[in-house]
Amino acid sequence: MTGFENEVVVVTGAGGGIGRAVAERFARERAVVIAADLDKRRAVRTAETIEAFGGTATPYAVDVADPAAMETFAEDVAAEFGTPRVLVNNAGYTTSGAFLDHTLEDWERLMGVNVWGLVYGSRYFGQQMVESGRGGRIINVTSVAAFAPIPLSTLYCTTEAAAQMLTEGMRLEFAGTGVGVTAVCPSLVHTGIYEERDADGDDADAAARTPSVSAPGRRRVAHSRVAHSPEIIARTIVRVAGRNPAVVPTPVEARALFLATRISPGGARLAARVLQADRLTGLRARLTRPAALRRIDEYLAERMTRFER
Numbered sequence: 001m002t003g004f005e006n007e008v009v010v011v012t013g014a015g016g017g018i019g020r021a022v023a024e025r026f027a028r029e030r031a032v033v034i035a036a037d038l039d040k041r042r043a044v045r046t047a048e049t050i051e052a053f054g055g056t057a058t059p060y061a062v063d064v065a066d067p068a069a070m071e072t073f074a075e076d077v078a079a080e081f082g083t084p085r086v087l088v089n090n091a092g093y094t095t096s097g098a099f100l101d102h103t104l105e106d107w108e109r110l111m112g113v114n115v116w117g118l119v120y121g122s123r124y125f126g127q128q129m130v131e132s133g134r135g136g137r138i139i140n141v142t143s144v145a146a147f148a149p150i151p152l153s154t155l156y157c158t159t160e161a162a163a164q165m166l167t168e169g170m171r172l173e174f175a176g177t178g179v180g181v182t183a184v185c186p187s188l189v190h191t192g193i194y195e196e197r198d199a200d201g202d203d204a205d206a207a208a209r210t211p212s213v214s215a216p217g218r219r220r221v222a223h224s225r226v227a228h229s230p231e232i233i234a235r236t237i238v239r240v241a242g243r244n245p246a247v248v249p250t251p252v253e254a255r256a257l258f259l260a261t262r263i264s265p266g267g268a269r270l271a272a273r274v275l276q277a278d279r280l281t282g283l284r285a286r287l288t289r290p291a292a293l294r295r296i297d298e299y300l301a302e303r304m305t306r307f308e309r
Contacts, residue, residue, distance in 0.1 A: 010088065012088065015039050018233045025234040034081065064120060085137065087139070111159055114156075140163060146163065146164035164183055167181055
């Protein structure tokens with residue numbers, strides 16, 4: 001796929017963070033953006049920002065965890081704009097705290113958004129893409145938490161691992177239809193939407209110090225100085241939409257962690273206990289010069305090509 005001019009692009013969780021950055025990035029590529037969010041006001045603000053620089057965007061309020069709402073959403077988009085060429089399943093939710101302090105309702109809430117939300121979006125829009133005969137791209141924004149455990153985040157890591165396997169299974173099933181499926185796995189990203197923290201039990205103070213590792217979170221980033229800008233992730237998502245790699249950890253420390261889990265799963269688990277995500281990112285920022293970081297990143301990106309099929 002080359003170019004997105006006049007192509008319909010659907011972005012969920014577009015009210016802020018990575019979702020908003022992705023919507024704006026596609027709009028600058030002259031795509032027709034559908035900016036969906038649970039909060040209509042946030043979706044409207046994203047659309048207004050896009051329209052202010054001459055882009056095209058339509059806000060839409062939808063709960064990705066509601067199958068009937070998602071089916072109606074997909075039908076409405078197709079009726080008004082046609083079949084999307086790109087779907088970015090970005091909406092998500094996270095909580096933090098000890099495993100035993102989470103309720104079944106917590107599990108249902110995260111599974112509903114982080115897993116079922118991807119299922120519904122991919123099912124309804126993916127069907128449209130296949131039937132159109134033009135193909136398309138489905139991009140699921142997961143997290144490094146999909147392949148590396150994060151302290152006090154068992155619930156979140158579990159849903160992200162499920163989302164990752166869902167993505168890889170879909171990629172196999174959609175092969176030959178013209179519909180590409182990619183998992184983009186960000187590391188620590190500062191999105192500016194973590195003011196509402198959801199921490200449970202006696203570990204709430206510790207959880208507050210545990211940084212969120214992807215865009216959709218509701219957990220405060222205590223070390224935002226080491227977090228990456230959502231625009232960095234947005235650039236990656238737009239770039240891979242034009243290609244079709246399988247798994248895209250981003251940026252550099254996410255690629256390093258992904259490769260480490262493939263080389264030594266036990267070592268990666270030990271590192272997760274010793275080096276939390278913010279410490280790893282902070283170490284990278286303090287010790288690595290920009291030129292050296294670019295060379296490391298280029299090397300890791302080259303190594304990642306073996307996982308693109």
